[in-house]
Structure formats: C-alpha cells, structure tokens
Amino acid sequence: MAKKVLETLNNNNGVRRSTQVKYLVQRLTYDGFIAHHYAYMVRVIQEVEPICFEHAVGNPKWDNAMDAEMAPLDVNATWELVALPKDNKTIECKWVYKVKHNADGSVNRYKARLVAKGYAQTCGIDYEETYSPIAKMTTVRTIIVMATSKGWSLHQMDVNNVFLHGDLQEEVYME
Numbered sequence: 001m002a003k004k005v006l007e008t009l010n011n012n013n014g015v016r017r018s019t020q021v022k023y024l025v026q027r028l029t030y031d032g033f034i035a036h037h038y039a040y041m042v043r044v045i046q047e048v049e050p051i052c053f054e055h056a057v058g059n060p061k062w063d064n065a066m067d068a069e070m071a072p073l074d075v076n077a078t079w080e081l082v083a084l085p086k087d088n089k090t091i092e093c094k095w096v097y098k099v100k101h102n103a104d105g106s107v108n109r110y111k112a113r114l115v116a117k118g119y120a121q122t123c124g125i126d127y128e129e130t131y132s133p134i135a136k137m138t139t140v141r142t143i144i145v146m147a148t149s150k151g152w153s154l155h156q157m158d159v160n161n162v163f164l165h166g167d168l169q170e171e172v173y174m175e
Contacts, residue, residue: 043105050097056112062097065112072161073114079174090175092117116174 056062093116100108147154
C-alpha cells in the first residue's frame with residue numbers, strides 16, 4: 001500500500017489530485033431520461049438566447065419582445081431625454097433575453113428586458129439604499145388563515161411592469 005502511494009506521489013510530482021468531478025455538467029447524460037424528458041430537453045436547447053443586442057436585432061421574435069418591453073416604458077413616460085449635467089455620471093444599460101417554455105418544452109414566449117447595470121454604482125455616492133418590497137411568507141400565511149376563518153374570498157393578481165409604478169427620489173442618468 002505504501003509503495004502504491006509513493007508511486008502515485010512520484011507520478012504527480014508530489015501533488016495529490018482529486019478524483020471528484022469538477023463540473024457537474026460533465027456527469028449529465030441523456031441515458032437516464034425517459035422519452036418525454038428527452039423530448040423536453042431537445043425542445044429547450046433548440047432555442048438559442050441572444051447574448052447581446054447585435055445578435056437579437058433583426059430577428060422578428062426578439063424585435064417583437066423588445067417592442068413589448070419598450071411600450072409600457074413609453075406609455076408611462078418613464079424617462080425623458082436630457083443633456084447630462086456636469087459632474088454626473090451615467091449608468092449603462094443592456095438587453096437581457098430569455099426564452100420562456102411551457103411544461104411540454106414548447107416556446108411560451110420570447111422575453112426581452114432592458115436593464116440598468118446598477119452594479120457600477122457606489123453605495124453612499126450613487127444611491128443610499130436598495131430593497132424590494134415583497135410580502136413575507138408568514139404574512140401571506142396569516143392572511144390565508146384569516147380569510148379562511150372568516151369565510152372571505154381571496155384573489156391573486158400579477159401587476160405587469162410593477163416597478164414603473166414607483167417613484168425614484170434620486171436622479172438617474174442612463175445611456
């Protein structure tokens with residue numbers, strides 16, 4: 001046993017190497033999937049998501065998705081074009097693309113989002129605080145229990161572009 005360890009150390013120049021798979025993707029194969037899982041995987045990997053605007057522009061699917069993203073921004077007068085004041089800096093933006101799939105793997109829709117590169121900002125200089133106002137699960141459970149005990153009916157809704165309904169206190173310049 002000691003001789004085998006010594007040979008292994010000599011072959012690896014004294015460095016022990018792990019036999020563990022570094023990347024989980026190396027272990028993925030289609031062998032263990034049943035037919036409908038395989039069909040789902042094939043459908044999902046057929047749709048390629050663009051990584052930048054140049055790859056998406058000109059494709060009608062992505063052009064429509066970008067138009068659908070821009071329409072509420074225009075309707076709500078989210079921004080106005082102004083000259084950049086002296087001593088202010090801009091935040092860059094980029095398009096993020098995602099193909100949304102149904103449970104069977106078919107394409108549900110093409111989604112495009114225009115996002116600000118907020119990671120370039122510095123806390124205390126460019127902004128004071130960040131938060132996302134969401135309900136905690138304990139609050140949701142409490143409301144469900146109250147509604148059940150009092151015989152109330154509950155309704156759920158999704159507000160599209162909910163972030164457009166808030167007001168910013170800071171001036172933000174985006175390019």
